[in-house]
Amino acid sequence: MERRTFLKFAPAAGLTLSAHPLLAQGLSQVAAVQRFTVGGITVTALSDGYLQLDASLLNGADEARLQQALTDAYLDPSRFLAAVNAFLVESGENTVLIDAGTGTAMGPNLGQLDTHLQTAGVAAGDITHVLCTHLHPDHVGGAVDDGAASFLNAELVVAQEDLDFWTNPDIRAGAPDEARGFFDLAVGVTQAYADRTTVFSGETSIAPGITAIPLPGHTPGHTGYMIEDGGESLMIWGDIVHVPPMQFADPSVTIAFDTDAEQAAATRAQLLDRVATDRQLIAGAHIGFPGVGYVAAAGEGYRFIPTRWQYE
DSSP states (O other): OOGGGGGGSOTTTTOBOOOOHHHHTTOOOOOOEEEEEETTEEEEEEEEEEEEEOGGGEESOOHHHHHHHHHHTTSOTTOEEEEEEEEEEEETTEEEEEOOOOTTSSOTTOOOHHHHHHHTTOOGGGOOEEEOSOOOHHHHGGGEETTEESOTTOEEEEEHHHHHHHTOHHHHHTSOGGGHHHHHHHHHHHHHTTTSEEEEOSSEEEETTEEEEEOTTSSTTOEEEEEEETTEEEEEOTTSOSSHHHHTTOTTOEETTOSSHHHHHHHHHHHHHHHHHHTOOEEOTTSSTTOEEEEEEETTEEEEEEOOOOOO
């Protein structure tokens, strides 16, 4: 599928942001903040909330197949709630936020990142870097507040390929009205950090212990970040998987938000094989909070194994 094919989809189609009935009844949870270590580096998983996805957004799986996958995973087959996670990485003098959540861009069930950062004892002014896995609204919407930078002391770090795509006025002009907000938000974020932006391409060392790993397909510059210290490592892979019950079992299933679905499927298949073979700890933006665990081969696909609680 060509990159521009994604421009044909209407972002609102099938994407429901209705409130969860339990939330409507006033159900409260403990703060969705979980810390763990990678060598001497502290990583904190932070929830921004959730969005609801349905089968109309999937390519390669119909509603009946999605419902069966959800049933097999002991989930409500009538609806799938996708987590939106971000990750804080504290290493030496650097306090790095990998993705910035949605802010006010995507409705009432999202935009919780700032609250959870405060719960973790981290102020917006403490953030030294905002690393973008890509420039979609659920990953960078929280980087701005009313058009201004939310993190006044932070450097924005973004892949050249994503910057070129999402800030290209010609590509935006060819997009349907419903998709142009993606471009406008990306432009607004990059303009807000224009005087403190680092642009990279390819596998690049971003900061001590943090390496950018190209994972293209979902967007042209979609990027994972490898965290390494003391012989331990964590791959924060962004949007390799959106619907875990479906896409772990069948990596060929893609989603309408992919700019190049064929490349996204190939990248996912290659990466799942790699992390399963290497027994690599991973973290995903849309895996149920905290979104951290391992991938193991299972039949013709894979399964996700959440990591244990880190007691010490």
